[in-house]
Amino acid sequence: MSMSDGPKPLQTSKSAQGTAEAESHGVPPGSSAAVARPRRTFGAWSDKWREMPRTKQWLVLLPVVVLAFLLPLMDIPLITTEPGNDWPLACQAMAIFALVAVGLNIVIGYAGLLDLGYIAFFAVGSYTAAMLTSPDSAFIKIPYLWTIPVAIAVSMFVGVLLGLPTLRLRGDYLAIVTLGFGEIVRILATLIPAMKGQPGFQNVGHPPGVGDDGVPVFANNNGTPWYWLTLVILIIILFLVGNMERSRVGRAWIAIREDEDAAETMGVPTFKYKVWAFALGAGVGGLAGAIMGGQVGFVNNQKFDVVTSILFVAAVVLGGSGNKVGAIVGGALVAYIPLRFTAIAEYKFLIFGVALIIIMIYRAQGLVPARQRLLAYGTKAYADVKRKYGKASHRADTTPQSTAEGASS
Amino acid sequence: MTLLEMKNVSVHYGRIEAIHDMSFTVEEGEIVSLIGANGAGKTTTMKTISGLLNPSGGSIKFMDEDITKMKAHIRVVQGISQAPEGRGIFPAMTVLENLDMGTFGRKDRSGVSDDLERVFTLFPRLKEREKQFGGTMSGGEQQMLAIGRALMSRPKLLLLDEPSMGLAPQFIRQIFKIITEINGQGTTVLLVEQNANQALARAHRAFVLETGAITHSGTGKELLANPAIKEAYLGVG
Numbered sequence A: 001m002s003m004s005d006g007p008k009p010l011q012t013s014k015s016a017q018g019t020a021e022a023e024s025h026g027v028p029p030g031s032s033a034a035v036a037r038p039r040r041t042f043g044a045w046s047d048k049w050r051e052m053p054r055t056k057q058w059l060v061l062l063p064v065v066v067l068a069f070l071l072p073l074m075d076i077p078l079i080t081t082e083p084g085n086d087w088p089l090a091c092q093a094m095a096i097f098a099l100v101a102v103g104l105n106i107v108i109g110y111a112g113l114l115d116l117g118y119i120a121f122f123a124v125g126s127y128t129a130a131m132l133t134s135p136d137s138a139f140i141k142i143p144y145l146w147t148i149p150v151a152i153a154v155s156m157f158v159g160v161l162l163g164l165p166t167l168r169l170r171g172d173y174l175a176i177v178t179l180g181f182g183e184i185v186r187i188l189a190t191l192i193p194a195m196k197g198q199p200g201f202q203n204v205g206h207p208p209g210v211g212d213d214g215v216p217v218f219a220n221n222n223g224t225p226w227y228w229l230t231l232v233i234l235i236i237i238l239f240l241v242g243n244m245e246r247s248r249v250g251r252a253w254i255a256i257r258e259d260e261d262a263a264e265t266m267g268v269p270t271f272k273y274k275v276w277a278f279a280l281g282a283g284v285g286g287l288a289g290a291i292m293g294g295q296v297g298f299v300n301n302q303k304f305d306v307v308t309s310i311l312f313v314a315a316v317v318l319g320g321s322g323n324k325v326g327a328i329v330g331g332a333l334v335a336y337i338p339l340r341f342t343a344i345a346e347y348k349f350l351i352f353g354v355a356l357i358i359i360m361i362y363r364a365q366g367l368v369p370a371r372q373r374l375l376a377y378g379t380k381a382y383a384d385v386k387r388k389y390g391k392a393s394h395r396a397d398t399t400p401q402s403t404a405e406g407a408s409s
Numbered sequence B: 001m002t003l004l005e006m007k008n009v010s011v012h013y014g015r016i017e018a019i020h021d022m023s024f025t026v027e028e029g030e031i032v033s034l035i036g037a038n039g040a041g042k043t044t045t046m047k048t049i050s051g052l053l054n055p056s057g058g059s060i061k062f063m064d065e066d067i068t069k070m071k072a073h074i075r076v077v078q079g080i081s082q083a084p085e086g087r088g089i090f091p092a093m094t095v096l097e098n099l100d101m102g103t104f105g106r107k108d109r110s111g112v113s114d115d116l117e118r119v120f121t122l123f124p125r126l127k128e129r130e131k132q133f134g135g136t137m138s139g140g141e142q143q144m145l146a147i148g149r150a151l152m153s154r155p156k157l158l159l160l161d162e163p164s165m166g167l168a169p170q171f172i173r174q175i176f177k178i179i180t181e182i183n184g185q186g187t188t189v190l191l192v193e194q195n196a197n198q199a200l201a202r203a204h205r206a207f208v209l210e211t212g213a214i215t216h217s218g219t220g221k222e223l224l225a226n227p228a229i230k231e232a233y234l235g236v237g
């Protein structure tokens, strides 16, 4: 909780209070406090962005997307992780972490549920892919690509299963309980014979296709095709999440994050929506796990520890909790830094832990501040609400300063 | 007609009893005030009516229907709406978005824009600040927003928990005036206050709450005239 609903709005409310209260004594309203919002560089960008029409947004996005696709082919000095780590594989790791962060952001950033055991769903996804494709598994085998929807479904199911008994807890209590989730999966993997403990599963499947040289296109060490696959999936997920955050569901999540009791008394079935956030987040986590399992080709119980789970949280919070773009940046950075600076890789938990604390103390909104509402409502959503009330707004729209403000936006 | 009936309601926090065997009614069209010192159990009573707390004993009826076990998010659809203590607005949402949240449980979309107009007429300030974030508004404006948001569900019973708390005097007067106006438009109001003077003056009937139990009841005027209440709550000896 405390991570996502950062103290910023409250602080502003206190500082703005004086101004606004003074105004009520006869100073014309709307003069200063109405526009007294915290301005930041990124904030101004996101303002501009939200005010752009959809088609224009796509035009701006297009080169970004093209660049993203070309990333593993551009082995730029200083930026590259080589010679220490293969660059395309590093790109793949960044994409996976970005995907994880986007999924966890639904849970932490939107719904305000501090889930410290997100690794559990990542593990469920990995195991689903492994157990349905690896020759070491006694299960039926299906083509790798089919394991992806199965992994999503299974991890969503596990999300609901873990969410139902725990989501009645709030704040720190929930965080403590979720901390155990990751451990549960790891311990089950050790205890259940079919999950094969430490020996695990070798030769996890991968998508079809063989190159001219007879080597599979999606070989474990061939980062570029894996990265492209992950990127396509990431873009699809971003599109879905984007639509969701502008929907009724998104509004309900933000309301829950900001004030759960108030949301409930507004008619939001808070428990149901929290379970949904948990399940959808779990689905994305499982999806990322399935891709990871396929790419690495080996899944065992050593890969899913609580510390990595905290790293996931760090990715979300560093990037700017509640903001998809922030989540991608955060996820990519958390993967990139240890791969690029191999000398400090050993200390990554320490580094990101300290960064996490610093961000939470000094800049609760992360590197790319969402200015919070962005997550709930972009301009588009605001316009939707506005349109809904078109009649009333129009009729009551007689005050000069409101028209002026409308024109300036 | 009796809109709300509390019958022998008790509420516990763990093993601590905050409300003991409380019974009272709210009739349609009334303003009923509930006054009492800090910690008397006023907020607990409100949360029990809105459904955020479950009573450990007794029953609650709303429009002759037993709602004792009904979830809070269903109660708002039935017509109980709450402006909580401390306002509980959504700081990262704009004024308009906050108001829109008030319609979340509503089934009829058609009346929504009329209700928005009503809220903007009651609180022109909210119209002026339509695009401002809830969190950057002054305390008085936030209180207006909380009441306006509660009205957006078109409630039959409006629960107001200390609407005057922490407000500048001119805001307090304005808020109480608007409460009377809302009531005049046909909404029944249950008002919780420490500001006993105004709350009693505006109320048709009132109850005094002391450590979880009702100790006095009567019309607002009767309680205003009661010497014991004068001494304890009205700051005159």
Ligand SMILES: Nc1ncnc2c1ncn2[C@@H]1O[C@H](COP(=O)(O)OP(=O)(O)O)[C@@H](O)[C@H]1O
Residues within 6 Å of the ligand: B013, B016, B018, B036, B037, B038, B039, B040, B041, B042, B043, B044, B045
């Ligand atoms: N969450 C809680 N847990 C335990 N006790 C509580 C809680 N909330 C309120 N109480 C106790 O219940 C009593 C009534 O509180 P409340 O209803 O908030 O009083 P009021 O609104 O009249 O000031 C107080 O003694 C208070 O300490």
Ligand SMILES: [Mg+2]
Residues within 6 Å of the ligand: B042, B043, B044, B085, B162
């Ligand atoms: Mg109270």
